Amino acid sequence: MKVLVGAGSCGFAAGAHKLMDELDAIQDLKIDYEITGCIGMCHLEPIMEVHEGGEVFRFVKVMPEDVRPILDDFRNYENNRISVEDADSLVKQPRVVLKNCGVINPEDIEDYINIGGYEAIRNCYESSSPEAVINEIKTSGLRGRGGAGFPTWFKWDAARKSPGPKKYVVCNADEGDPGAFMDRSVLEGDPHTLIEGMMICGFAIDSDEGVVYVRAEYPLAIRRLEKAIKDARAKNILGKDIFGIKGRNFDLRIKAGAGAFVCGEETALIASLEGERGMPRLKPPFPAQKGFWQLPTNINNVETFANVPWIIRNGGAAFAKFGIESSKGTKVFALTGKVKKGGLVEVPMGMSLREVIYDIGGGIVGDRPFKAVQLGGPSGGCVPAQLIDTSVDYESITRTGAIVGSGGMVVMDDTTCMVDMARFFLDFTCKESCGKCTYCRMGTKRMLEILERITNGQGKDGDIELLEELSYKVKDGSLCGLGQTAPNPVLTTIKYFRNEYEDHIYNKTCTAKQCAALIRYEVVADKCIGCTVCAKACPVSCIKGELRKVHEIDQDACIKCGQCFQKCKFDAIRVY
Amino acid sequence: MGIQDQVEDRALVDLSLIDPIIEKYGKVKGSTITILQGVQETYGFLPSETLTYIAKKTGMKEAKLYGVATFYTQFRMKPVGKNLIMLCQGTACHVNGASAIEKAIVEELGICEGETTSDGVFTFTNVACLGCCSLAPVMMINGETYAKLTPEKTVGVLRELRAEAQSEMEVS
Numbered sequence: 001m002k003v004l005v006g007a008g009s010c011g012f013a014a015g016a017h018k019l020m021d022e023l024d025a026i027q028d029l030k031i032d033y034e035i036t037g038c039i040g041m042c043h044l045e046p047i048m049e050v051h052e053g054g055e056v057f058r059f060v061k062v063m064p065e066d067v068r069p070i071l072d073d074f075r076n077y078e079n080n081r082i083s084v085e086d087a088d089s090l091v092k093q094p095r096v097v098l099k100n101c102g103v104i105n106p107e108d109i110e111d112y113i114n115i116g117g118y119e120a121i122r123n124c125y126e127s128s129s130p131e132a133v134i135n136e137i138k139t140s141g142l143r144g145r146g147g148a149g150f151p152t153w154f155k156w157d158a159a160r161k162s163p164g165p166k167k168y169v170v171c172n173a174d175e176g177d178p179g180a181f182m183d184r185s186v187l188e189g190d191p192h193t194l195i196e197g198m199m200i201c202g203f204a205i206d207s208d209e210g211v212v213y214v215r216a217e218y219p220l221a222i223r224r225l226e227k228a229i230k231d232a233r234a235k236n237i238l239g240k241d242i243f244g245i246k247g248r249n250f251d252l253r254i255k256a257g258a259g260a261f262v263c264g265e266e267t268a269l270i271a272s273l274e275g276e277r278g279m280p281r282l283k284p285p286f287p288a289q290k291g292f293w294q295l296p297t298n299i300n301n302v303e304t305f306a307n308v309p310w311i312i313r314n315g316g317a318a319f320a321k322f323g324i325e326s327s328k329g330t331k332v333f334a335l336t337g338k339v340k341k342g343g344l345v346e347v348p349m350g351m352s353l354r355e356v357i358y359d360i361g362g363g364i365v366g367d368r369p370f371k372a373v374q375l376g377g378p379s380g381g382c383v384p385a386q387l388i389d390t391s392v393d394y395e396s397i398t399r400t401g402a403i404v405g406s407g408g409m410v411v412m413d414d415t416t417c418m419v420d421m422a423r424f425f426l427d428f429t430c431k432e433s434c435g436k437c438t439y440c441r442m443g444t445k446r447m448l449e450i451l452e453r454i455t456n457g458q459g460k461d462g463d464i465e466l467l468e469e470l471s472y473k474v475k476d477g478s479l480c481g482l483g484q485t486a487p488n489p490v491l492t493t494i495k496y497f498r499n500e501y502e503d504h505i506y507n508k509t510c511t512a513k514q515c516a517a518l519i520r521y522e523v524v525a526d527k528c529i530g531c532t533v534c535a536k537a538c539p540v541s542c543i544k545g546e547l548r549k550v551h552e553i554d555q556d557a558c559i560k561c562g563q564c565f566q567k568c569k570f571d572a573i574r575v576y
Numbered sequence: 577m578g579i580q581d582q583v584e585d586r587a588l589v590d591l592s593l594i595d596p597i598i599e600k601y602g603k604v605k606g607s608t609i610t611i612l613q614g615v616q617e618t619y620g621f622l623p624s625e626t627l628t629y630i631a632k633k634t635g636m637k638e639a640k641l642y643g644v645a646t647f648y649t650q651f652r653m654k655p656v657g658k659n660l661i662m663l664c665q666g667t668a669c670h671v672n673g674a675s676a677i678e679k680a681i682v683e684e685l686g687i688c689e690g691e692t693t694s695d696g697v698f699t700f701t702n703v704a705c706l707g708c709c710s711l712a713p714v715m716m717i718n719g720e721t722y723a724k725l726t727p728e729k730t731v732g733v734l735r736e737l738r739a740e741a742q743s744e745m746e747v748s
Contacts, residue, residue: 009706009707042709178668180707216650256613
């Protein structure tokens with residue numbers, strides 16, 4: 001019997017370490033348990049699997065007290081068993097990037113080798129050429145998964161053809177988009193796949209050195225990757241004369257980022273690697289010509305590299321079978337927000353948003369109406385309910401005004417205010433602007449001020465038009481992707497939810513009841529039984545009323561904290 | 577006596593603690609961030625005299641060090657409390673009510689974002705996405721993640737940590 005515990009960041013946050021403590025404590029059963037990465041079903045964590053005689057028994061939301069009963073009778077124990085529906089939603093996902101996440105032990109290199117790991121790079125070294133590898137990537141149709149969707153083979157080819165005494169392979173693991181965490185999951189759950197992907201890139205462009213630029217906010221990912229690199233070195237998979245083949249050299253190191261969203265941009269990332277402030281520069285020259293230390297450099301993100309070993313092992317044509325004409329392969333999405341089954345999903349390109357949100361994500365929490373889905377983080381936009389049948393591929397999503405981006409998919413219901421969403425993203429990009437371009441630095445600030453005014457009930461005629469005008473100027477007047485895309489959340493919400501902006505500005509109402517300045521709490525007289533709970537909960541004591549008598553809220557003193565609304569058990573407080 | 581020597585004399589922290597870091601990375605080009613990360617790990621923040629000290633030892637411009645230190649959100653120029661509360665302000669957390677959690681923290685501790693409580697037990701800071709979006713809203717305190725927060729649960733966690741800190745203080 002083998003026991004596996006899901007031990008990614010999400011698993012730990014849900015209490016996986018308590019399960020492990022319990023497994024340690026149950027000495028008499030002599031349990032041999034191993035950790036594994038995130039299988040993607042974060043809403044079901046902590047997850048524990050029992051493997052016995054080729055069968056897998058998966059248990060979800062396992063608490064320490066469940067461990068013993070499960071182990072005693074895992075064939076018949078029903079309480080925590082994964083539901084048929086949840087198990088099915090896993091089956092619906094063809095897995096390329098996440099195939100090992102939640103399956104192998106990320107801290108054991110043998111686990112990776114046993115499932116054919118490092119065979120792809122060995123084959124490259126033994127019997128392939130850089131041209132053949134790049135051709136295979138070209139056949140696969142793989143495009144950069146970090147946001148821009150640029151054809152991967154093209155970048156590799158440019159770096160290969162670029163002359164230089166030394167070349168670098170850089171992995172962008174500075175996953176900064178709020179709402180996206182697939183790169184973290186790969187780093188935590190399958191670090192060797194990333195290493196192999198980077199090695200193959202090194203072979204293709206003739207580079208012997210790689211750097212992984214990881215967010216400092218991902219301590220577990222850094223730890224697992226460090227161990228993976230150390231183990232690979234010990235087995236002569238990284239270093240000099242790899243696999244004993246003379247002249248095949250490649251080594252990797254980790255550089256911890258220090259927190260700056262703009263460092264997701266290639267040239268800013270390079271500046272940061274060189275120890276400078278992470279500010280982008282004008283392109284060309286592209287990093288493929290002059291990158292890290294002015295030498296030819298190829299930069300891809302984690303998910304892009306993680307696709308590579310699979311492509312080399314199974315062939316580009318097999319990869320291209322997934323997806324549609326212009327967008328090949330699978331894409332990992334971080335499905336979060338007001339969705340029932342949040343987590344990581346890997347779907348073939350071309351699946352509709354409806355299938356992702358309803359069939360795999362299980363629909364909206366509390367079965368409330370679906371309002372919009374935000375794609376691509378602060379650079380993306382909101383796709384409204386009427387476009388829910390849009391196919392998830394680079395072109396179709398771009399046509400809506402959003403972008404596939406790194407794959408953040410935040411689902412919103414009728415309680416999400418779209419003006420507030422736009423304000424939220426502008427607040428983010430405004431803080432993260434490096435300050436180099438005036439429009440990005442000042443333009444986003446002015447836009448944020450307007451949005452703050454609107455959500456505070458002080459919007460005025462002409463604000464929407466001014467926002468639009470500023471949006472286009474910020475897009476045109478910015479050097480890098482951050483500024484060029486920062487207005488997208490504003491533009492898409494104006495495009496699809498203009499009525500909400502107008503409600504805020506002209507009618508001074510917030511239909512989603514989120515903007516505190518525009519809402520009012522009132523007691524419903526025929527429902528209030530005078531239990532005094534609301535009056536006790538009110539932090540500013542503005543609810544008056546005696547026991548068993550209808551209460552009243554003093555509107556002038558009310559700070560709209562919503563405590564009374566949350567505490568009332570009789571539906572007697574209503575928001576207007 | 578030069579200004580830099582005076583600074584060294586007046587230093588409030590033991591500057592020799594970072595000598596090994598400077599020794600190891602001082603001559604490796606492109607290591608500014610790595611050195612500053614090492615300094616922050618040593619003291620919990622970047623005491624301003626350390627920047628002068630590094631500049632003097634490595635020949636880097638102090639202005640450049642300061643520029644890098646203030647560019648990245650990871651670096652702090654002020655000391656932090658025993659418990660560093662990092663509240664996630666990612667999209668998923670925002671949609672699921674991170675602002676209510678922020679309000680609860682601010683009310684419970686009586687400090688604003690970026691401040692430290694007078695007893696030095698807590699520092700509260702907002703951070704960009706922690707990558708635990710499916711468990712939103714979340715906060716991280718000293719590396720431990722607290723998931724699916726409600727205002728009540730948050731206050732409970734803070735009170736527990738405060739009690740822990742107080743009993744530790746009594747013991748010592």
